[in-house]
Amino acid sequence: MSGPLRLVQDEGGAERTMQLRTLPLKLRRQAPATPVQPEPEDELGLSADPLDELAERLNDICADAVHPYEIAAILESDGLSDEQAALLYGRPDAFTVAEELFEKVQRRYPGPSSEFANPWRADPWRCVVRGLVFALPGLGYLLGANLFATARMRFGLPSGMLALSVATLVSWGFNQALAHRSYRWLSRVRRRDAAVCLAVGAPMGALVAATAAYVVGGPLGSLCFAAGQSAYLGAATVLLVLGREKFLLVALAPASVGAGVVLAADVPEVVRTVVLLASVALAIGLAARELLRCVRAGDKDAPALRLPLYQELPHLLFGLACGALTLIAGLGETVHQAVQASGHTVHAVHTTVTHAAAHAGAHPGAHHAAGQTKAALTGPAMIALTLSLGLAEWLLFRYRAMAVAALRTSHTSAQFGRRTGGILLGCLFIYLTTVAALDAAATVLWPGAPALGVPQLGAMLLLGGSLWLALLLNAFGFSWSTALICLAAAVAESVGLLTGADPIALQLIGCGAAALLLTAIAGPALGRTTQHR
Template sequence: MSGPLRLVPEDGGSERTMQLRTLPLKRRRPALPARPEPEPEEQLGLSADPLDELAERLNDICADAVHPYEIAAILESDGLSDEQAALLYGRPDAFTVAEELFEKVQRRYPGPSSEFANPWRADPWRCVVRGLVFALPGLGYLLGANLFATARMRFGLPSGMLALSVATLVSWGFNQALAHRAYRWLGRLRRRDAARCLAVGAPLGALVAAAAAYVVGGPLGALSFAAGQSAYLGAATVLLVLGREKFLLLALAPASVGAGVVLAVDVPQAVRTVVLLASVLLAVGLAGRELVRCIRGVEPEAVELKLPLRQELPHLLFGLACGALTLIAGLGETIHQAVQAGGHAVHTAAVHAGGHPAHGAHGAHGAAHEAKAALTGPAMIALTLSLGLAEWLLFRYRAMAVAALRTSHTTGQFGRRTGGILLGCLFIYLTTVAALDAAATVLWPGAPALGVPQLGAMLLLGGSLWLALLLNAFGFSWSTALICLAAATAESAGLLTGADPIVLQLIGCGAAALVLTAIAGPALGRTTQHR
């Protein structure tokens, strides 16, 4: 069908059904009283335009349209062909009829109504909860810090940290693709199929991430921590997709309380490990319970449906790229110091034969790692806490864009309004990230304030990720994946060659933000993206 389909929320819940807008029926006119003999021009039919009657019949539809193509789509859906347009209305085709109707009828927009209510409403408190569950897992690193061998360094990181970083990248990429696939099932009102997809994919993703950490290698404690993190991330994906954020808060309670105690007093590692295991087991147990409940739930019979796996590939790449960009922002300075110090250690060993400069370099790396953690820690906390706001702003943008679609008089006006909405949402997000970073810096012991270059790099990263998420929501998955992947690849290559990580982030994330903005402005300014 070529007619415009509109989303209409049901009265009883959040599910939406499709409703086709059709042409009004032709009205029967009452018989008119006899009138005097018409003039010769009227006898020839020169003054009557058959399009006037159609304009009167389609008055409401034409007054509500923001472009002639909307009217043309409705005419075509009603069966008006080019031949009929020429025969009935004396116009060469249906598009010409639509353009003249658009000019004849004055624009008159009723604005949002109960019939076509805006479906893009988000609960702000739910977004706050989601922001917390994105940020609170970071407290687990306080409990598991002793599991990493800080006396042995690898790429400037404590031994085992590299394995954890690789496991994190694999988990982010895999779970991003898994969540997208499950949401596709939910979008087709197939909750049971979504639960089955998650029941298979979440454990598989955890096993793949843990295996990747094992291949990289490290101390047994660090590898165990990576395996536990992978299991938690799989369970968290299940609960977030199924809308059970509060269950995830419950699972994170032991680790959150334990991290608070660790900051106050010294706690034995055995107790820390038990607390971490409690959070992981709670998350896995609650996720399993929810999956069983959904699979056993009663659903109406539906036709067999298969979703191709290839559509998840761009989301897998996007997850990997986002993880790489975030890890570079958090660990880039440490790796940079290791690359620089590694070259210096080799030079010193060549000059002072028989010495052991590597041991001293490793000790310096450990101290540098702690100093850089104090520098980048508040920035990472600000970014993770802001994810709830980022999600709310995505809903807010779509809601305001739909409202602009109902009230704009021309396509140009609509494009300007959506551009202003886009910049406004982006400004609110970046301002909030900067404010959160300032607050985290005050609360973080010994953390120096971010300089202008560091703050600019963090804001460019946050802006790039938000724009990428927005474009992903509108179906531009391959574009966003390739842009972010190119930025992550360039930054990683530059970092390993010894380039300044802040400069790399300014260039990489800055270029990604510019390209994403250049795509988002024209693409989201089209009315067809918001129907």
């Protein structure tokens, strides 16, 4: 989910981007077998209206258009200027040409054709796998729970947990930007360059995140755990971007099995550490193998191409904002109680801190089964959010597929806007309903978990809805808008939390405002036909 969605899901790496169709080439007329006497108005070889010939050439395009502006966009993309419109067709500008073409050609709306097949198809099983690989890393926190000593408290958390949280935020932001840059290479059919980008960026991101954890400080065991998590997240980014999410299931198998054993029996610390290292080593090894294969198979003689780095900045900020909002949802209540208990010095009570380790540093939406009071309250919500990420990706593809279908069948731009608005609300409703259902199921399965109250459920749904809308707008190129809105919500919630405000109220206000703004942007922007051509 880190970057623009590829149009065609192809394991072979055939990544393509949507391009405007250029004007059909003028067909060469065959010489007639017998001389034909020209019509009186065609003695010089000119038609009565040169626009008739253009209408014939653009018949299919004009028949599918729902507004003259669509035709004007295609004319301008093909290089038709106002001067050429006046010289060649006797019209003052390209928009006048487009309007007359729109009137000349009868609407047909044939629906999707072989020439312009709907490219937004997603394999639902692949999305299920991606949802699992987003959620399963949280099982690693069962195995590493003993590494977070509670002797030193900072902001209501064990010092090691604070370092892990900082490392998670850094990894989230860095890998979001890295994934987007790699997808930009893939969209240009430069798989080798994408692999080189990942080979350089993933280790760099892991090193930066581990260094950030070391600067914050904490017990040696927790710092080693943070370093291992950073390395895993870098390797996971490589495999996800290159479409090898099934390899991540293999890498996560030791940690998943080990977590199940830990729930049933007491496992020595050495065994837990070996199992965690096995999962990290498998992820790194599989990622390195895939990168090496892509580099060797790539075209080394491809022309040089440079992509500006500044375009990754909004995605880095968006990753940081998503991480902060998710951590506040998981740890907000613990930090709030610590602030209330100790004023603004922020020293925590031992019994409330232990359970916060459940959610601090996971891949989007971590969880831990040490759940008693606070972990049991937020754990099911975090599980629901992580498991729903696969559905979120599928719904992004589904929205774009249905929007393209609406573009092919709508008769007016207003009708298209209404249809896309309904599609948007429908996809959002399906996603939020599924999140609520997953939370209810996780609450039943989580030992001792209380039922989620209406305010808590509302805060979780607003967070999930905000992130889904932000991902959708990111896919359409509104990266700065989504990054700034989510970042503003994250900063506001963080400041409010550290000053003692109620975390649920903060999430309702922060995520609610973000969801409202994102919806206000998405409705009009995605209702324009030019966004879907």
